[in-house]
Amino acid sequence: MEYSAPPEDVTFSGLLFDMDGTIIDSTSAVVKHWHTVGNEIGVDPEVILQTSHGRRSIDMLKVLCPEKANWEYVKHMEGLLPKFHGQDAVEIPGARALLDSLIAARAPWAIVTSGTEPLVTGWLEVLSLPHPEHLVTAESVANGKPDPACYELGREKLGLPPTEEKDKVLVLEDSPAGIRSGKAAGCRVLAVVTSHTVEQVAAAEPDWIVQDLRSVKMVECAPGRGVTLRISDGLVRKA
Known part of the structure; x- marks a missing residue:
């Protein structure tokens, strides 16, 4: 090809x-962010990364961490990503x-x-x-x-x-x-x-x-x- x-x-x-x-x-930023978030919520970050690209965080969390699958948490969590890892x-x-x-x-x-x-x-x-x-x-x-x-x-x-x-x-x-x-x-x-x-x-x-x-x-x-x-x-x- x-x-x-x-x-x-x-x-x-x-x-x-x-x-x-x-x-x-933003791949590098997302990897760093999901490692932080995964460790905070008790979900293996590598499992998150295997299924996250192109999908909504809320859909992924419904499967991996249902108690966090709400818009208040997801919007707050995602809003931190550019602030903490904008250089990546x-x-x-x-x-x-x-x-x-x-x-x-x-x-x-x-x-x-x-x-x-x-x-x-x-x-x-x-x-x-x-x-x-x-x-x-x-x-x-x-x-x-x-x-x-x-x-x-x-x-x-x-x-x-x-x-x-x-x-x-x-x-x-x-x-x-x-x-x-x-x-x-x-x-x-x-x-x-x-x-x-x-x-x-x-x-x-x-x-x-x-x-x-x-x-x-x-x-x-x-x-x-x-x-x-x-x-x-x-x-x-x-x-």
Whole structure:
């Protein structure tokens, strides 16, 4: 498998970004934080880390530590992560440039994440990244990824007309759970290989696979004509 697909221009009505692993990489921070939290609540941190990426903390705690599976605890706990470990997070290459171009063109986009609002806003502040006009967080839906509810809500927040075809919305993701969530919502999905192996990402069946967001550039954005992206250096999957 090679990242050598020729450039492809595709037009969408709106874009829905996952956060961790797609816009930022906070892996080191998350590992440190879950070791602290796991030791505090009496759950093996390694067990937490094996199941945490791409999933809501509250869903994981319902299984591993039910007494802590409440929004008050989860929002407080996640809100501490950027404060204590902000220096351990970095941008995914190409993320800032893509977001800046979308904002400059007034293109419709939103962040749809399994993190809570304190976690997301904390990271955006620490890294001085742009805040979206529309945000879907862990608290926004009853069921987390891979359930499609979060991306369905994200699409609604973009204000797209009911007649708009769902596959005109692009989901940008990194985790298999998130990829499956976007696909289940009827959207097209571009996956970055930043947090999982290419084999794990491919198994979730996204429409495109790239190494990071340097492969995604905005070409044009015009009222009534959508957002045209150029997707370059995609993974070529050999038969």
